[in-house]
Amino acid sequence: TESWTVDAPRTFPTAAAEAAAQGCPAFRRDPHSVYAELREGAPVCPMRPPHGLETYLITRYEDARSALADPRLSKDMFGAMDSYRRIFGEDSTAMDDHMLNCDPPKHTRLRRLVGSTFTPRRVESLRPRVQQAAVTLLDACPQNAPVDLLESFAFALPVLVICDLLGIPTEDRAMVQGWSTTVARTGFDPRSREAGRRAEGELHRYFAGLISRKREHPGDDLLSALTRARDGSGRLSEQELLSTAWLLLFAGHKTTAYLIGNAVHHLLSHPAQLRLLRERPGLMESAVEELLRFDGSVESATFRYAAEDLTIAGTRIPKGALVQISLSSANRDPEKFEAPDRLDIERSGGAHAHLGFGHGIHYCLGAPLARMETQIALATLFDRFPRLSPAEPWAPARWLEVPFPAFRGLAALPVV
Ligand code: HEM
Numbered sequence: 001t002e003s004w005t006v007d008a009p010r011t012f013p014t015a016a017a018e019a020a021a022q023g024c025p026a027f028r029r030d031p032h033s034v035y036a037e038l039r040e041g042a043p044v045c046p047m048r049p050p051h052g053l054e055t056y057l058i059t060r061y062e063d064a065r066s067a068l069a070d071p072r073l074s075k076d077m078f079g080a081m082d083s084y085r086r087i088f089g090e091d092s093t094a095m096d097d098h099m100l101n102c103d104p105p106k107h108t109r110l111r112r113l114v115g116s117t118f119t120p121r122r123v124e125s126l127r128p129r130v131q132q133a134a135v136t137l138l139d140a141c142p143q144n145a146p147v148d149l150l151e152s153f154a155f156a157l158p159v160l161v162i163c164d165l166l167g168i169p170t171e172d173r174a175m176v177q178g179w180s181t182t183v184a185r186t187g188f189d190p191r192s193r194e195a196g197r198r199a200e201g202e203l204h205r206y207f208a209g210l211i212s213r214k215r216e217h218p219g220d221d222l223l224s225a226l227t228r229a230r231d232g233s234g235r236l237s238e239q240e241l242l243s244t245a246w247l248l249l250f251a252g253h254k255t256t257a258y259l260i261g262n263a264v265h266h267l268l269s270h271p272a273q274l275r276l277l278r279e280r281p282g283l284m285e286s287a288v289e290e291l292l293r294f295d296g297s298v299e300s301a302t303f304r305y306a307a308e309d310l311t312i313a314g315t316r317i318p319k320g321a322l323v324q325i326s327l328s329s330a331n332r333d334p335e336k337f338e339a340p341d342r343l344d345i346e347r348s349g350g351a352h353a354h355l356g357f358g359h360g361i362h363y364c365l366g367a368p369l370a371r372m373e374t375q376i377a378l379a380t381l382f383d384r385f386p387r388l389s390p391a392e393p394w395a396p397a398r399w400l401e402v403p404f405p406a407f408r409g410l411a412a413l414p415v416v
Contacts, residue, residue, distance in 0.1 A: 028399040031299070031408070032341065035059050035329035044315035047324075054321040056312075057300070061333035061355070063313050064325045069360030073304035073323055077101040094204050098243040100251070100362060107361060109233050114244055115365065117225035123369045126161060130373055133160050134380040146391035149381075150413040154260040155253070157377055161369070162252035166245060167214065167221025172206070179203045180250060207245045211238075222248070248366070256370045258297035258400075258409025260377045263288070265397055265413060266295055267378070268390055270343050277345055278382060287345035288374050292356035293331045294343050300324045301406035302358060327355045328408055391416045 027034050038045055038059045047055040058064050067073055077096060099110040137156050141147050163173045182199035211227060218224035223245055226236060236244065267274040277287050302325045306317050317323060331354045332340040337347075357364035364370065382388065391414035398411040 028401050029396065031328060032332050035326060035332065039329060039333060044312050044317070046315075054318065056315065056317050056321060056323050058312065058323065058325045059329035059333075060313065061330040061336040064327065064330035064355060065359050067304070067312060067323060067325050068302065068355065068358055068362070070304075070310075071103070072307050072310050074103050074307040075101055075107070075304055075362060076103045076307075077305075079103075079305075079307075094239070095200060095207075095243045095246040097237075097239045098247040099365075100247060104361065109231075110236070110240060110244070111361070111365065113229045113231055113236055114226065116231070117222055117229050118248075118365060120368055122165075122222065123372065126165065126369070127372060127376070129164060130157070130161055130376050131380065133157055134376055135384070138380060138384045144416065146414050146416050148412050149264060149415045150257070150261045150410055153377070153381065154264070154413065155257040157260070158253040158256040158373055161373060162249055165221065165252070165369075166223045166248060167219050168210065168223075168249075172210075176203070176206065176249070179206070180253075183250070203246060204242065207242045208238075211241055211245070251364075252366055252369070254407060254409075255297050255366075256373050258407050259292065259370065260374055261410045261413050262295045262297060262408065263291040263374060263378060264381065264415075265410060266291060266343055267382075268388070268415070273343055273345050274382070277378075278386075281379065283345050284375050284379055285371075286348060286352075288371055288378070289352050289354065290343065290345050290347050291374075293337065293347075293354035295408060296327060296331060296354070296356035297407055297409055298356065298358075299328045299406060299408040300326050302327060327358070330355045388415055390414065 038057070043058070043060045043063060045057045045059070047057055058067050078101070099107050099114065102110065134153075134157055137153050137160075141149075141152055159173065159177055163170075163176070168176055179199040179202050183196050183203065211223065214221070214224040215227050218227065226241055226244060229236060267277065273287075277283055304323045304325070306319050306321045306323060309319050310317050312323075331337070334340050336353070357367045357370075400407065400409050400411050
């Protein structure tokens with residue numbers, strides 16, 4: 001029932017499209033060969049997910065890049081409410097009033113207000129804390145015994161950083177992370193939706209309480225700064241503030257956690273590249289860009305609604321349709337990147353044109369923080385554990401299996 005095909009007629013032009021739509025284990029293990037087929041044979045591919053909304057998947061780099069910046073493709077979920085309700089259910093809007101769900105002029109106002117507090121200076125000021133947290137987490141890992149690095153490090157580090165940034169008290173963090181994980185796992189079946197709604201309700205109440213405490217006793221954190229942020233057009237409304245806190249919490253840790261996991265996995269699977277990185281630590285910046293290109297953590301979470309009829313690469317997309325843009329596929333397009341299936345941390349220039357952080361007005365606001373965290377995480381990990389290796393070198397990597405491939409990430413990363 002979670003599959004993207006069951007409730008709907010099978011209208012896939014290619015077997016590859018069906019595999020992609022189902023998010024089946026074979027696809028999760030190797031989405032890249034499926035995307036290669038789609039780029040070749042059906043670059044704007046019609047799909048039939050269970051919610052029944054007409055959906056198109058874009059897989060080529062140039063199409064993806066222009067779609068991300070195309071004002072005819074809207075992020076305004078309130079404007080597309082009928083479509084939205086069919087996908088996510090009736091009452092999931094309480095924390096959705098944020099910049100990623102709207103178009104200009106509202107987007108411009110929200111991004112400016114949040115950007116005025118989430119500044120490069122604030123990000124840079126986190127550096128010593130990120131470094132210290134990375135060391136502490138790694139020190140706590142057992143020596144010479146298998147450990148799931150995804151849980152104990154790749155997730156733990158970004159959660160700690162985003163909670164610090166937002167000013168979420170230490171004693172509340174496990175609870176907040178639990179709710180956020182439940183929301184992230186919400187699928188299309190009624191039981192999972194019910195659990196998702198309950199967790200959303202808890203998060204909503206929690207953030208409402210936290211924001212009112214920050215108003216009374218402001219701290220040095222981002223949430224306190226957001227309660228005070230104002231410009232010529234006023235302040236963030238209560239609902240916008242709450243939604244922004246949720247957006248930052250959610251966007252700010254899963255994405256980075258999965259990227260760190262993917263990066264460690266691929267470096268361990270490419271020993272020559274890892275050796276090169278150890279010998280030339282100056283390559284870390286370009287390595288992280290290449291890892292974002294090679295197997296970034298945001299896959300198709302970048303959907304938009306067609307605000308009018310339009311044509312992309314010869315395919316007509318009707319007004320109201322859902323358009324999914326596969327960043328994973330765009331980043332392996334041989335028309336853009338030479339030998340795209342080769343991990344090459346020395347790749348320069350071109351690799352930095354990857355779409356791992358999106359493109360256009362919704363380009364990731366947290367990119368500088370995500371880059372800093374990933375660079376510190378990898379440098380500290382490989383420095384601290386020079387003999388790090390997969391705990392089960394014979395076992396295939398366990399990728400997340402989800403019906404809707406929003407994120408690309410591992411389910412676990414056992415290492416010694
Ligand atoms: C937007 C990726 C980390 C905050 C986006 C988008 C992508 C992305 C692809 C654009 C979505 C679209 O156009 O539909 C990533 C990746 C990350 C990461 C791969 C980690 C490796 C973060 C962090 C934060 C953050 C750490 C904040 C703490 C945001 C926000 C937006 C956004 C606020 C919305 C921007 C807007 O709508 O104007 N991110 N992100 N992200 N990201 Fe990230």
